[in-house]
Structure formats: C-alpha cells, structure tokens
Amino acid sequence: MTYDFTSIMDRHGQDAVAVDGLGTGGGAPERPREGFDCIPMWVADMNFPVLPAITDAVAHRLQQPHFGYFEPRQEYFDRIISWQRDRNGVTGLTPECIGYENGVLGGLVSTLEAFTAPGDSVLVHSPTYIGFTKSIENIGRRIELSPLVLDDGGCWHMDYADMERRLADGRIHAAVLCSPHNPCGRVWERWELERALDLYRKYDVVVISDEIWSDIVLPGHTHIPTQSISADARRRTVALYAPSKTFNLAGLVGSYHIIYDDYLRDRVVSQSSKSHYNAMNVLSMHALIGAYSEEGRAWVDELRQVIDGNVTWACDLVDAHFPGISVVRPQGTYMLFLNCEEWCSAHGRDVGELLRRGWDVGVGWQDGRPFHGPHHIRMNLALPLSRVQDAFQRLQRHVFTD
Numbered sequence: 001m002t003y004d005f006t007s008i009m010d011r012h013g014q015d016a017v018a019v020d021g022l023g024t025g026g027g028a029p030e031r032p033r034e035g036f037d038c039i040p041m042w043v044a045d046m047n048f049p050v051l052p053a054i055t056d057a058v059a060h061r062l063q064q065p066h067f068g069y070f071e072p073r074q075e076y077f078d079r080i081i082s083w084q085r086d087r088n089g090v091t092g093l094t095p096e097c098i099g100y101e102n103g104v105l106g107g108l109v110s111t112l113e114a115f116t117a118p119g120d121s122v123l124v125h126s127p128t129y130i131g132f133t134k135s136i137e138n139i140g141r142r143i144e145l146s147p148l149v150l151d152d153g154g155c156w157h158m159d160y161a162d163m164e165r166r167l168a169d170g171r172i173h174a175a176v177l178c179s180p181h182n183p184c185g186r187v188w189e190r191w192e193l194e195r196a197l198d199l200y201r202k203y204d205v206v207v208i209s210d211e212i213w214s215d216i217v218l219p220g221h222t223h224i225p226t227q228s229i230s231a232d233a234r235r236r237t238v239a240l241y242a243p244s245k246t247f248n249l250a251g252l253v254g255s256y257h258i259i260y261d262d263y264l265r266d267r268v269v270s271q272s273s274k275s276h277y278n279a280m281n282v283l284s285m286h287a288l289i290g291a292y293s294e295e296g297r298a299w300v301d302e303l304r305q306v307i308d309g310n311v312t313w314a315c316d317l318v319d320a321h322f323p324g325i326s327v328v329r330p331q332g333t334y335m336l337f338l339n340c341e342e343w344c345s346a347h348g349r350d351v352g353e354l355l356r357r358g359w360d361v362g363v364g365w366q367d368g369r370p371f372h373g374p375h376h377i378r379m380n381l382a383l384p385l386s387r388v389q390d391a392f393q394r395l396q397r398h399v400f401t402d
Contacts, residue, residue: 003299004049005306006384011040011047015251018043022364027130029355029364036362039383039391043366044182044335046248046382048306051299054247057290058283067282072100076285079292080256084241086297087215088225093258099269100280101255104212104240105135108176110272111238115206116141116174123166123175123205125158126372127337129182132210133370136176144170145372148184154328156186160195167203175205179226180213183337183371183378185330187221190229197226197233206264207237212255215246215300217332218308227260235261238268243291246300254284307334310381310388317392322400334382337368341375343400351375357399363391 011019018040023031032038040047077095084090101107112122118140124132126145136143146163148156166172177196180187188196200207209226217223227234242255259265272278290296314336315329324343327336344350351369355377358365368376381388 001302001306003051003302005302006386007049008384008387009047009049016040016045018045018047018364027367027370029359029366031359032362033360036360036394038362038364039387039394040364041366041380041383041391042364042378044245044333044380045250046334047384047387048248048303048382050249051247051291051296053293053295053299054249054287054290057286061283061286070282072280072285075289079289080241083292084225084258087300088223088228090225090228097258097260097265099257099259099265099272100278101240101242101257101272102253102278104210104242104255105131106272106278107238107240107255107257107268108132108208108210109135109139110278111206111208111268112136112139112141112174114267114271120174121170121172123163123170123172125176125178125181127183127368127376128372129178129210130370132176132178133372141174144172148181148186150328156181156184156328158188158192158196160199163196164199164203167199167205173203173205175200175207177207177209177226179209179211180217180223180332182210182213182333183335183368183373183376184328185333185335185337187217187223187331190224193224193226193229193233197229200236201232205236207233209237209239211239212242212245213333214241216304216307216334218304218311218330221331223332227258236264238264243288246303247287247291247296249284249287249291252284252287253281254288306385307382310334310383310385311336313385314379314381314388314392317396321396325400334380336379336381337371337373338377338379339373339375340377344375351377354399358395361394361398363394363399 021028081093121142121144123144126147144166149159214223227237227239239258244250318327324346326339366378368378
C-alpha cells in the first residue's frame with residue numbers, strides 16, 4: 001500500500017462527532033465503561049488519515065492571505081467532469097449541468113420543494129438512510145416506504161410490483177433512489193435501474209438519485225449512474241454527488257448536483273437560491289480539486305481494497321462464530337447492517353439491550369431501527385483492520401454470549 005490505512009488516529013478533542021459525540025443522546029452511543037476505549041463505528045465517516053493531496057491543496061490556498069467573495073474556478077468543474085468520465089464512464093457532462101450543494105440532503109430538499117407540495121408522498125426504499133427520513137418529514141412531505149426484498153441468495157432487490165402499486169395508488173410523482181444503497185450496501189445492476197426508471201417514466205416521477213457512495217464500490221461490482229440508463233432518465237433525474245464520503249470531507253461541507261434538463265435544473269437552482277445559504281466555501285472547492293486528482297484516483301483504489309478486506313474479515317467471522325446474527329455482504333459502502341432478530345429471540349433480549357452491551361465495552365455501533373431495520377445494527381468498517389478485529393473480538397467475548 002502506498003497510503004496509510006493502518007495508523008490508529010486519536011480524534012478526541014479534534015472536532016470529531018464520532019468520538020466526542022458519545023453520550024450526548026440523539027442516537028449517539030453511550031460512553032464505554034472504565035477499561036475500554038471507544039472504537040467509533042456509528043457515524044458514516046472514516047478513521048483513516050486524509051489523502052495528502054487534499055491537505056496540500058487546502059494548505060496551498062491558505063498561503064494566500066485573502067478569503068473574500070469568489071466564484072468557482074474552471075478547474076473545479078474540469079475536475080468533476082474528468083472524475084465522472086474516468087470513474088463512472090460519464091460523457092457529455094458540461095459545467096452548466098453541475099451545481100454546488102451544501103450537502104446531498106440540501107439537494108434533496110431543494111428538489112422536493114421545487115416539485116412537490118406539503119402533504120405529498122415521496123417513494124423511498126426501506127431500509128432507509130435516516131437522513132432521508134428526517135429531511136422529508138421536516139419539510140412536511142410524507143414517506144411512502146417500498147421495502148427491499150432479500151432473496152434466497154442473500155441479495156437485496158427492489159420490489160417493482162410494490163413500487164408500482166404505491167406510485168399508482170398514492171399518485172406519487174417524486175422518488176428517492178439511493179445508489180449504492182445505504183444502509184444495505186447494494187450496488188444496483190443496470191437491468192434493475194432500467195426497470196425502476198421504466199416505472200418512474202410511466203408515472204412521471206422526478207427522481208432524486210443519491211450517488212454519494214458511488215466511489216466506494218467493492219471489487220466485482222460497478223456503479224451505474226442513474227442518468228446513464230436512458231435519455232428519459234437523464235431528463236427526469238437530479239443526481240447528487242460529493243467527495244465528502246469518499247475522502248472523509250464532511251466537515252468541510254461541499255456536494256454537487258448533476259442535472260442535464262434545463263427545466264429541472266432551473267427549478268432546483270431557483271429553490272436552493274432562495275435561502276442564500278447554498279454557497280460554496282473556498283477551502284471546500286480546493287479540497288475537491290485536490291481529491292479529484294491522479295493521486296486521489298490511486299488513493300480510492302487502495303481504499304476499496306482495504307474496505308473489501310475489512311468486509312470479508314468481518315462477515316466471515318459473523319458467519320462462522322455469531323449464531324443468530326446474519327449479515328448481507330455489502331457490494332458497496334463501508335457499512336454492515338447486522339440482523340440480530342434470531343439472536344435476540346433466542347436470548348430473550350431486544351436490540352436496545354444488545355446495543356448497550358456493545359457500547360459498554362467500547363464498540364460504538366449504531367441503532368438500525370431508525371433506518372427501518374426492526375432488529376438491525378449498523379456498523380462502520382472504515383477503520384484500520386486491527387480496530388475492526390478488536391471490535392469484533394470484544395463483541396464475541398462480551399456481547400454475543402449467553
């Protein structure tokens with residue numbers, strides 16, 4: 001490995017919610033008991049040192065003693081265009097189709113505000129990213145959940161008959177597509193996206209495609225941009241991306257949309273501009289320029305190998321030594337979604353008690369129930385393998401016991 005994915009960083013007191021947020025409520029893990037340090041496995045950010053090209057780009061800009069009003073430089077757009085071309089096979093992308101977003105959820109809200117009214121329903125697959133739930137409900141829209149189906153081979157699929165029934169019965173004209181899917185880790189194949197987009201075309205649905213995880217796809221799988229499915233998909237889809245998940249830049253704030261259709265783009269941009277808060281940070285711009293570089297391409301390739309190794313190690317251990325716990329091996333993201341139903345039933349305990357037992361010994365995992373996983377726990381594996389191994393050894397020794 002060229003880059004550092006083994007150092008154990010101490011982020012305490014360094015503005016990291018993953019460790020400093022323990023015991024603060026709101027879904028955060030409790031602090032561990034004395035004798036155990038916390039292994040942060042809840043917030044979906046990474047515990048690896050950031051790509052050096054990013055810190056170099058930000059540091060270079062910091063040498064310029066002015067931080068006044070600015071316009072995005074052409075290099076910002078060029079880096080996005082070349083990244084999307086080289087990583088996702090995107091062609092025909094122009095700067096006019098790219099727009100800054102303070103966050104993927106901000107782009108989601110702007111699109112829904114532009115194309116739906118309070119009380120309207122929005123189709124979302126479940127299990128569901130908790131940010132979708134909060135954002136959609138906060139603006140007075142209703143969530144219509146279409147459950148994903150787990151097949152006999154342990155693979156999540158969309159239920160197209162269920163989707164169509166809900167779209168038709170609810171007269172729904174907006175849908176959120178998470179690709180790759182969080183928290184299930186599914187990387188959709190082209191035929192699956194084609195079937196979904198056929199339904200969205202039939203019922204004239206505006207599609208909000210969250211593709212923030214598109215760079216973290218494990219070997220053997222390929223991310224297919226939703227807008228590449230057809231000319232109609234290109235016309236009706238707002239695609240949302242960010243370097244934040246890929247390069248651990250959430251604290252710098254900075255996402256972007258890709259919208260090809262003029263009418264769709266005008267409506268979304270008009271809505272997002274009304275608050276005057278959707279404005280780029282100059283350091284965020286330079287961080288993206290550093291990330292979407294040749295060094296960034298090499299770093300992400302190594303990251304994917306590291307995540308794949310962590311996922312394989314953890315899932316093999318669960319399968320072999322954690323009876324009553326099942327896990328679907330993710331094809332993308334760095335999250336596991338553990339199903340604890342059989343274990344809880346056999347031991348007369350619920351997920352809440354299981355979570356607390358893990359927190360007590362420093363395993364900072366996350367309640368999966370707000371993600372619509374009734375017996376589930378979500379775990380972040382973007383840590384050095386030694387920390388992943390330590391966490392699962394604690395679970396084996398102290399938590400998943402009689």
